[in-house]
Amino acid sequence: MMSNKPHLIVIGNGMAGCRAVEEILARDGDTFRISIFGAEPRVNYNRIMLSPLLAGEKSFEDIIINGHDWYQDNQIDLVSGDPVVAVDRANKTITAASGRVEHYDKLLIATGSDPFIIPVPGHKLPGVITFRDMDDVGAMLEAANRGGDAVVIGGGLLGLEAAHGLSLRGMKVTVIHLMPTLMERQLDEAAGWLLKSALESRGQTILTGADTAEIYGDGKVEGVRLKDGRDIPATIVVMAVGIRPNTKLAKETGLAVGRGIQVDDDMVTSDADILAVGECVEHDGNVYGLVAPLWDMCRSLAAGLVAEPNGYRGSVTSTKLKVAGLDVFSAGDFSGGEGCEDIVLRDATRGVYKRVIVKDDRLVGAVLYGDTADGNWYFDLLKKEEDVSSIRDALIFGQAFASGGGLSANPIEAVAGMADDAEVCGCNGVTKGQVMACIGGGATSLDAVRAGCKASASCGSCTGLVENILAFAMGDDYAGERENKPMCKCTSFTHEDVRKAIIDKELKVIPQVMQALSWSTPDGCSSCRPALNYYLLCAWPGEHEEDPQSRFVNERMHANIQKDGTYSVVPRMWGGVTTPNELRAIADAADKYNARMVKVTGGQRLDLFGIKKEDLPSIWADLNAAGMVSGHAYGKALRTVKTCVGSEWCRFGTQDSTGLGIKLEHMTWGSWMPHKFKIAVSGCPRNCAEATIKDFGVICVDSGYELLIGGNGGIHLRGTDLLCKVSTEQEAMDYCAAFIQLYREEARYLDRTAPWVERVGLDYVKQRIVEDATGREALRSRFLYAQSFLQIDPWAERAAGKEAHLHQHIAEIRPFAVVGGH
Amino acid sequence: MNAEWLDIGPVDQLPALGARTLPVQGGEEIAIFRTANGSVYALVNKCPHKHGPLSQGIVHDTTVTCPLHNWRISLITGEALGEDEGCVPVIPVKIDGGRILIGRAAALAGVM
Numbered sequence A: 001m002m003s004n005k006p007h008l009i010v011i012g013n014g015m016a017g018c019r020a021v022e023e024i025l026a027r028d029g030d031t032f033r034i035s036i037f038g039a040e041p042r043v044n045y046n047r048i049m050l051s052p053l054l055a056g057e058k059s060f061e062d063i064i065i066n067g068h069d070w071y072q073d074n075q076i077d078l079v080s081g082d083p084v085v086a087v088d089r090a091n092k093t094i095t096a097a098s099g100r101v102e103h104y105d106k107l108l109i110a111t112g113s114d115p116f117i118i119p120v121p122g123h124k125l126p127g128v129i130t131f132r133d134m135d136d137v138g139a140m141l142e143a144a145n146r147g148g149d150a151v152v153i154g155g156g157l158l159g160l161e162a163a164h165g166l167s168l169r170g171m172k173v174t175v176i177h178l179m180p181t182l183m184e185r186q187l188d189e190a191a192g193w194l195l196k197s198a199l200e201s202r203g204q205t206i207l208t209g210a211d212t213a214e215i216y217g218d219g220k221v222e223g224v225r226l227k228d229g230r231d232i233p234a235t236i237v238v239m240a241v242g243i244r245p246n247t248k249l250a251k252e253t254g255l256a257v258g259r260g261i262q263v264d265d266d267m268v269t270s271d272a273d274i275l276a277v278g279e280c281v282e283h284d285g286n287v288y289g290l291v292a293p294l295w296d297m298c299r300s301l302a303a304g305l306v307a308e309p310n311g312y313r314g315s316v317t318s319t320k321l322k323v324a325g326l327d328v329f330s331a332g333d334f335s336g337g338e339g340c341e342d343i344v345l346r347d348a349t350r351g352v353y354k355r356v357i358v359k360d361d362r363l364v365g366a367v368l369y370g371d372t373a374d375g376n377w378y379f380d381l382l383k384k385e386e387d388v389s390s391i392r393d394a395l396i397f398g399q400a401f402a403s404g405g406g407l408s409a410n411p412i413e414a415v416a417g418m419a420d421d422a423e424v425c426g427c428n429g430v431t432k433g434q435v436m437a438c439i440g441g442g443a444t445s446l447d448a449v450r451a452g453c454k455a456s457a458s459c460g461s462c463t464g465l466v467e468n469i470l471a472f473a474m475g476d477d478y479a480g481e482r483e484n485k486p487m488c489k490c491t492s493f494t495h496e497d498v499r500k501a502i503i504d505k506e507l508k509v510i511p512q513v514m515q516a517l518s519w520s521t522p523d524g525c526s527s528c529r530p531a532l533n534y535y536l537l538c539a540w541p542g543e544h545e546e547d548p549q550s551r552f553v554n555e556r557m558h559a560n561i562q563k564d565g566t567y568s569v570v571p572r573m574w575g576g577v578t579t580p581n582e583l584r585a586i587a588d589a590a591d592k593y594n595a596r597m598v599k600v601t602g603g604q605r606l607d608l609f610g611i612k613k614e615d616l617p618s619i620w621a622d623l624n625a626a627g628m629v630s631g632h633a634y635g636k637a638l639r640t641v642k643t644c645v646g647s648e649w650c651r652f653g654t655q656d657s658t659g660l661g662i663k664l665e666h667m668t669w670g671s672w673m674p675h676k677f678k679i680a681v682s683g684c685p686r687n688c689a690e691a692t693i694k695d696f697g698v699i700c701v702d703s704g705y706e707l708l709i710g711g712n713g714g715i716h717l718r719g720t721d722l723l724c725k726v727s728t729e730q731e732a733m734d735y736c737a738a739f740i741q742l743y744r745e746e747a748r749y750l751d752r753t754a755p756w757v758e759r760v761g762l763d764y765v766k767q768r769i770v771e772d773a774t775g776r777e778a779l780r781s782r783f784l785y786a787q788s789f790l791q792i793d794p795w796a797e798r799a800a801g802k803e804a805h806l807h808q809h810i811a812e813i814r815p816f817a818v819v820g821g822h
Numbered sequence B: 001m002n003a004e005w006l007d008i009g010p011v012d013q014l015p016a017l018g019a020r021t022l023p024v025q026g027g028e029e030i031a032i033f034r035t036a037n038g039s040v041y042a043l044v045n046k047c048p049h050k051h052g053p054l055s056q057g058i059v060h061d062t063t064v065t066c067p068l069h070n071w072r073i074s075l076i077t078g079e080a081l082g083e084d085e086g087c088v089p090v091i092p093v094k095i096d097g098g099r100i101l102i103g104r105a106a107a108l109a110g111v112m
C-alpha cells in the first residue's frame, strides 16, 4: 500500500520528533507519508517522567505519550529498535542498522542529546549508568533491588532527581558535585544551600566542591575515589554531569554543525530537504535542554513545512525540580551585574527564600525556594518584559498581594493606611497598634521598640516596617539613628545580634545565618562575608569549614600583598629569637627567590619582599624544612610577641621576659581574631619591648608581672590600661588566654582591642578576667580548645599541594603557541 | 594558525568565585574569573587605579574588588563602579565543550 505522497522520514522517536509529527498532522494530515525510526525499542514516551518512574510514582503505561494505535491511526510506519546509521544526501536515502534502506523526500533529524560521561578511570566499568532513557531506569531499578550504596555524580536537576528516586528505592545515596552549590546554573548560593540541607535531612549525603578522581572496582563498580582522597563505596554510579547534542549523524552527513545542528527559524538545516528539531539543534547560537523550547520549535517547524511560516524566535526557560515536597523554581538570569537590583524575602520559620532580580524596571530573573506558587507569574512577567515599576515594592510578596493594590509607593503613607490590628511582627505576634502604643510610651528608637514590645526582635524581617512606623508616629523627631549600627547594608542586625543568634540558633554556615536572619541580599557583601566567616569559626571551632572566598587576599594567600602585586613573606621567630641555622635558611631563601629587600620589622621579625605568587609554596617549603612556620604577618590573627632580653642578659631584668614571650607565642600563634593582635613582654619598667602599645602587654617587675591591655600604635595611638598584677608566669599566661578569648568572643569583626576596651569599659574587662575566677578559667579553656584546631601551619599545607591553583597560572600565552595549564 | 580563539584549558581548573592568571609573553597578564553561577570573564590583570592584581580580589556577582584599595571593577565592562573612574580592557572569553577559549586578538593586543 505504498502511496505516492512525498515521504517524510523522522530520525528519533523521542519527544521532539513525535511532537513535530503531531504538529504537522494537526495542520495537514495529507501531505506526507510518514516513517519514524527510533533507536529505542518502544513507543513514544514522556522522557521527563522518567524521574517519577524511577521514584515509583508512575509506571511505564502512565508515561506513554503516543501508543501503537496512534501510529496505526495516522498511518505512521514506526521502525523501533533500529537506529539510522547513514544518510545519503545525493540519493536522498537513509540506511538503518539492520541494513534497511529508505528513500526520503524530507528528512527530520530529532536525535536528542547524549549524556556526557566524564572520562575518569573506571568510567567504562559495569555499574556506571547514565540517566537518559528507559534502559537506564531499568538498570537503576535492578541495582536498587539488590540494595546497597549508590553514587550520583552531578548535583544538577537530573542528578538530584536520580538521587531522589534511588533513595526512595531504598539505596543509600551520595551525590558528588563539583561546584560549591547544588544546581548552580539555576539556583544562587542561598537557595542551593537550603536545597542541600533539605536533601541531607532526608538521608542523602551531599558532597559539594568534590572532584571525582576515579571509579574503581574489579570487573564492576565498587566505589568512587575523590581527588582529595575520600573513598565512597557504591554498587552503582549514575553519571549526570550534563548532556551534549547528538549530532553524530548530521556531522557525518556533512550538515552545518556548531554546538548543535544549525537550523534557521523554520528548523531547516544547511540542506533544504533536511530539517532538525529538539535538543540536537542549535538555533541562533543557543541549544536547549528542556522541553518547553522544543514545543515552540515544533510549531514553527510544522508551520514552515505545511502551512504559513511562523519563524521560531528562541525561548526563555524556567526550571522546576521534580522532587516531591521540595519546591524549587528558577527562571531567567540571576547572575546580577550593573543596573540589577535584588529584592529578597526570607522566612526562616517556613523555610522560604524568594529572590527576584529587576533591571531597568523589568523582571529579569527569579529564584524561589520553599514557596513556588508565584513562579509562573514571575515567569510570565519576565517573558513579556512587562514594566514592573508600579508594583516594584509588592513584587516579592507575589501576585495576589501585588494585584490586590499592594503597598502604597510611599512607605510612610502605607504605614498610615495600616489597620491598628494589622500584624507587624510575625515572629512575636505584635500589631501596629502595639508598636504605636510602645512608641507613645516613650520608645523613640528601634532598639527601644525591640526592648519594649518585642517587635522586630526575632527574625528582623519587619525592621523596615517598624522604622517606618517610628517615622510615621514621630514625624521629624525621628532621627532614624540607631545606637548600634547594623552590621552592613545586608541586614538590620548588629554585630552583637548576629553573634548571639549564631550561638542560640546553632547556625553553622554562612548561607544558614543569612537565611535565619533574613539577609536582604542573596549572598552578602565583601564586608559581611569575612565577618560571618570569623564569627562562625569562633563560635564552632571544632566544626567550622573555611570559606576561602570569604577571606581577604592576605588571609587567602598566607602572605602580604604589596603594591606591585608581589608578596612579602615573614616566617615566625618565637619571641623574636632566632638561630644561625634559621638565619642561613632565610638568607638562602632570599637569594633563591630573588627577594628584593630583607627588612627587620617593627615586630622583631625578618620580612622578605618581592616574592612572586607562584614561588610562595616553594619558599614556604624551604622555610618549613628549616623548622619555621608561617608568621601570620598578614592575618587578622596573633601577629608577633615582641620581647626584650630580660633577666637572662640584661642587668636590669627582673624576670625572664624572653622566655615568657616565647611561651606566650607558642600558646597563641595560629589564632584568628577580630583584628590583628600584638603582644610584647618587657623585662623591667624601662619597657624596651614597648609593651604599653600592644593589645596585650606584660611588664615584668620584681614581685611579678603587670598585665596591660588595649594598646596600639597606628594613627590613633593608645597606651595600654593596667588590667592587674599577677605573681607567677603561669598566671600571666592564663590571664592572657582568657583576655584573648573574651576579645575573640565579644569584639566586633575589625575592632582592635583599643576601641573595644573603650566601648565596653575597663571595669567590664576587669570584672570578667580578674574578679570572676571561674569565668576566667572557662574563657581560658575555650581558647585552648579552639587553638587545638587552629594551630596548623598553613604554609606546610600549601607547600604540600593544598589549593595549588591559587599559586599557578592556568596557562601561558606565547604568541603563536599556547601551552596548556597544569 | 590565526584561529580566532585560543584554548587555554579546562574550565574546571577555575575555582568558583575565584580567578586564575594567564601571562602573555610580551603582553599584559590576563585574569580569568569565574562567578558563583559558573560564568567566566577575563580582564587585563591590572586595576585601573594603581595596577593592583585583580586576580587576587574578592569576586562578587559580576564584580571584583581590587585587593589593594578596594575599587570595584565590573567583570562585564572592565569599568570601575561607584565613585571611582577608570577602565581596564575586557578580553572576550567563552566556554566550549568544557574548555576555556579566549579571544586571540584582544589577548595579544600590544604584542608584536
Ligand SMILES: Cc1cc2nc3c(=O)[nH]c(=O)nc-3n(C[C@H](O)[C@H](O)[C@H](O)COP(=O)(O)OP(=O)(O)OC[C@H]3O[C@@H](n4cnc5c(N)ncnc54)[C@H](O)[C@@H]3O)c2cc1C
Residues within 6 Å of the ligand: A011, A012, A013, A014, A015, A016, A017, A037, A038, A039, A040, A047, A048, A049, A050, A051, A082, A083, A084, A085, A110, A111, A112, A113, A131, A132, A133, A158, A161, A246, A249, A277, A278, A279, A280, A288, A289, A290, A291, A292, A294, A320, A322
Ligand atoms: C530524567 C529526565 C528528566 C527530565 N526532566 C525534565 C523536566 O522536568 N523538564 C524539562 O523541560 N525537561 C526535562 N528533561 C529534558 C527533556 O526530556 C528533553 O529536553 C527532551 O526529551 C528532548 O527531546 P528530544 O526529542 O530532543 O530528545 P529525546 O527525547 O531524547 O529523543 C531523541 C530520540 O532519538 C533517538 N535517536 C538518537 N539517535 C538516533 C538514530 N541515529 N536513529 C534513530 N533514533 C535515534 C533516541 O534514542 C531518542 O529516543 C528531562 C530529561 C530526563 C532524561
Ligand code: HEM
Residues within 6 Å of the ligand: A602, A604, A642, A643, A644, A645, A650, A652, A686, A687, A688, A689, A690
Ligand atoms: C639604661 C637603660 C636601658 C637599657 C640598658 C636598655 C637596653 C636595651 C636593650 C638590651 C635592648 C634590646 C632588646 C631586645 O630587642 O632584645 C633595648 C631595646 C630598646 N629599648 Fe632600651 N634600654 C634602656 C632604656 C630604655 C628606655 C628608657 C627606653 C624608652 C624610653 C628604651 C627603649 C627601647 C626601645 C624602643 C628598644 C627597641 C625595642 C625593639 O626593638 O622593639 N630603652 N634596650
Ligand code: SF4
Residues within 6 Å of the ligand: A644, A645, A646, A647, A650, A651, A652, A653, A654, A657, A682, A683, A684, A685, A686, A687, A688, A689
Ligand atoms: S626592658 Fe628592662 S630588662 Fe628589658 S632590656 Fe630593657 S632594661 Fe633590660
Ligand code: FES
Residues within 6 Å of the ligand: B047, B048, B049, B050, B051, B052, B066, B067, B068, B069, B070, B071
Ligand atoms: S590598585 Fe586597585 S584599588 Fe588601588
